[in-house]
Structures are given as C-alpha cells and as structure tokens.
Amino acid sequence: MVLEKEFEDFMAGEDSTKSVDLTLLFIPGYPVLIKICEPEIVELFELMRDNPNVDALIHGHVCCADDFKLSFDRALMVTDYLITRGISRDRITYKGHSNKDPKFSPEVTEGDRLANRRVTIDFTKK
DSSP states (O other): OHHHHHHHHHHHSSOSEEEEEOOOOBOTTSSOBOGGGHHHHHHHHHHHHHOTTEEEEEEEOOSSSOOHHHHHHHHHHHHHHHHHTTOOGGGEEEEEOTTSSOSSSSOOSHHHHHHHSOEEEEEEEO
C-alpha cells in the first residue's frame, strides 16, 4: 500500500519527521470516512501499532468554506480510531485547519473539493 511504502522510506531515512497526505476522504459536512478509505485507516493503525517509536500529529482539513469545528472533528475521528484500538494517547496530537491549507485552490471540480476534505499526518521518530 502507498502509506506503507512512504512509511518504510521514512523509517529507513535520516529525517526525524515526515508529512504524509493520506487518502482518508470524508463525506461532505461530516467527520465520517468514505467507505473505500477504510483500508487506509486500518493500515495507519497497523503502522502505528508496529512502530511504537513513532508519534503522529493529525491534521484535519475541509473544503468549500471556513469550518474549523468540522476539520477538528475529522482529526479527532482519526485520533479516536487509533486510541480505541490501543495506540497510546501520548503518541498522538491533532488539530483542525478549516479550509486554510487546501490541496487544490481554487476548488473548481467535485474532485478538488473531495481531495480537500482530507487528513494529513506528520510522523515523528522518537
């Protein structure tokens, strides 16, 4: 999987941090993953579980309008998913960015808007 390859490169490299733009995409207006993205959140959990020397800063994003709460809730949803499956709360931080850091701007197509409803993660080696 794509995340696994990026993560392996990060672990083998010299850098202590790595930003990854996940394909965790959300239903418009909700902190709910689109079903096809579920394998990637499972992969994220497995990578965190198997690498206890890595912490994560989870960033939530939205499209279309300024909505800090929704971006925060998306980051929190991923955080809760990891914690309820056994990843230590001490290893995860999260924050929302509203629509202040879009992947695509201007958002011309539905694909642009879909891509902006996302989560990014900064991994840090301890």
